[in-house]
Amino acid sequence: MMSMEKPQRTSLVDLDDEELERQLLRKGHLYPTESTLGHRLFDANGNAPISNDERMMMIDQVEQKYAEIFDILRIDRNDPNSTDTPFRLSRMWINELLAGRYTPAPKITVFPNRKHVDELVISKGIKVMSVCSHHWQPISGTCAIGYVPRDKVIGLSKFTRIVEWFSRRGQIQEELGEQIADFLVDMLDPIALGVVISSKHYCMIARGVEAHDSSVMITSVMRGDLATNHVLRNEFLQLIGEQ
Numbered sequence: 542m543m544s545m546e547k548p549q550r551t552s553l554v555d556l557d558d559e560e561l562e563r564q565l566l567r568k569g570h571l572y573p574t575e576s577t578l579g580h581r582l583f584d585a586n587g588n589a590p591i592s593n594d595e596r597m598m599m600i601d602q603v604e605q606k607y608a609e610i611f612d613i614l615r616i617d618r619n620d621p622n623s624t625d626t627p628f629r630l631s632r633m634w635i636n637e638l639l640a641g642r643y644t645p646a647p648k649i650t651v652f653p654n655r656k657h658v659d660e661l662v663i664s665k666g667i668k669v670m671s672v673c674s675h676h677w678q679p680i681s682g683t684c685a686i687g688y689v690p691r692d693k694v695i696g697l698s699k700f701t702r703i704v705e706w707f708s709r710r711g712q713i714q715e716e717l718g719e720q721i722a723d724f725l726v727d728m729l730d731p732i733a734l735g736v737v738i739s740s741k742h743y744c745m746i747a748r749g750v751e752a753h754d755s756s757v758m759i760t761s762v763m764r765g766d767l768a769t770n771h772v773l774r775n776e777f778l779q780l781i782g783e784q
């Protein structure tokens with residue numbers, strides 16, 4: 542007789558989110574830090590570029606695991622709508638939703654601040670398309686970035702590339718804003734920098750509290766003079782307005 546392995550997490554199924562997080566946090570550091578194939582495992586919002594061969598192998602392996610999940614969920618893959626779905630899911634996660642984990646940082650050119658610009662330079666309405674680390678549900682929103690240059694300026698379109706590179710990972714919005722800010726501080730050494738993100742979290746809309754899809758989460762990161770100078774901060778917030 543086949544012995545069924547006892548499901549270990551059944552007791553967690555009925556817990557509310559808060560209690561679930563408490564229980565899981567208590568179990569921290571129980572997992573390996575290296576994959577079964579010997580690769581270093583890293584945070585969901587980390588980055589370690591892979592080769593094309595590694596990518597192909599990863600897509601193949603994840604497809605097989607999705608096929609197992611379909612089996613467990615009793616989804617018949619003879620249904621033409623499901624036949625290729627494990628492959629679609631695998632390719633989507635690796636090449637799109639988690640792309641920022643596996644690709645190198647975008648090439649960013651900075652220019653000298655020849656005219657000694659010392660006022661706010663702002664780009665807003667930058668697309669944020671991310672995935673929450675906790676539930677693997679989409680985070681969709683916009684980001685506004687403002688800075689006061691010191692010796693360097695950056696092409697504004699580069700903000701889009703940077704936000705995309707950090708967003709296409711498993712994220713929590715708080716850390717996404719900090720990562721973008723750290724990267725720009727390293728690159729520009731600005732006098733002031735602000736990163737404001739406003740997003741809808743589908744883990745709050747499709748499940749859990751089932752919030753209305755107009756509910757948004759707003760986070761802000763202020764560095765340098767934007768952290769200390771309230772007149773400048775107010776000017777920045779006024780200029781970016783309702784995101």
Ligand SMILES: [Zn+2]
Nearest residue numbers: 673675676744
């Ligand atoms: Zn979530």
